[in-house]
Amino acid sequence: MVPPKRQPNAKESASPEPRSVDALRVDLDQLELGSQPLVAGLSQAWVAEILSETDAIADGDGAVSLELTVQADRTVLVRGSLQLSYTVPCARCLEPALVDVGVETGELCVTFIPADRLRSWAEFSGAPEDEDEIEPLDASELDEIGYEGSIVDLRAFLAEQILLAYPMRALCSRGEACLGLCMRCGTNLNLAETAPDSCPGCGLALSANASAADEAADSPWKQALAKVKADDLS
Ligand SMILES: [Zn+2]
Ligand SMILES: [Zn+2]
Incomplete structure (x- = not known):
């Protein structure tokens, strides 16, 4: 019998030790300047909560492996990878169709910036009298997210990635043969x-x-x- 390639529930042996999803709520006052790894498990229950408004089913744990770089101006660069899959109903037969949310190393990339600094950039970038005419800055397009105080919460960012992976139309493992x-x-x-x-x-x-x-x-x-x-x- 051939063992499955990957067992999401199996203990990861890689170091550093994966931590719970709560570790993704980062207090910058607890971090040194410079780069540090952050590896966390995404529990099936947490993923299920994110998907609860959809018909997707969280069928296993995921994991995220990040590198956080804290700069002196409190800009936080986040790069890393995400391993997660869930299932949605097949568009034809309603059996589970696998959705791979996985993001390769380095492809997950976002910058957290103190919210007051983001706001002042927005003010400088447009004439105040035409305020209603100005398209609001789309933080997700810029891959820049504002944060308040000293807390950078990566959970909301990852929840968005997980929901964005929801496909318009998915087929079960039979594919077009379904x-x-x-x-x-x-x-x-x-x-x-x-x-x-x-x-x-x-x-x-x-x-x-x-x-x-x-x-x-x-x-x-x-x-x-x-x-x-x-x-x-x-
Ligand atoms: Zn029939
Ligand atoms: Zn099908």
Whole structure:
């Protein structure tokens, strides 16, 4: 038997010792100037909390490995990597589809800047009388995040990364070969012993299932009907 490549729940042997997710709330007054590693585990429960408003399922622990560089002006550079996956329903058959949130070493990169300094930059960058016309600075586009006091909270930043990875459309491990659900009875067509010509649940020909799916997408009167039904519900 071949062991799985990676066991998210297994103890990491790498040093430094991973710490709990609370270690990602960093008090700068407790840190030396310069660079230091910060390795933390992302517990399944914590990830589940972040995903609780979605239909994604946290099915294991993750980990984050960061290097924090604290500058004398209290700018904090954060670089590192993130290892995490979760599952969402397959767009066709609703079985779990894997979403790899993993970010390679160095690709995770963000700068934390004292919030009052960010605000004064924003004021200098635009004429005050045209304030309503100015596009607000998008902190995420600049990869710069303001922080108040001495606390840099990396948990919110990581939560955002985790939610941003949520895909528009995911397929299960079958990929494009996924047969999806029967249009008529909802039977999972992947579960037949051999690739079926017809639905094992109701006998609907699979070609009919495919053309029914096409028709549902293309037929103008079906689209109109769907809209009426949607209006009834609202
Ligand atoms: Zn599927
Ligand atoms: Zn069927």
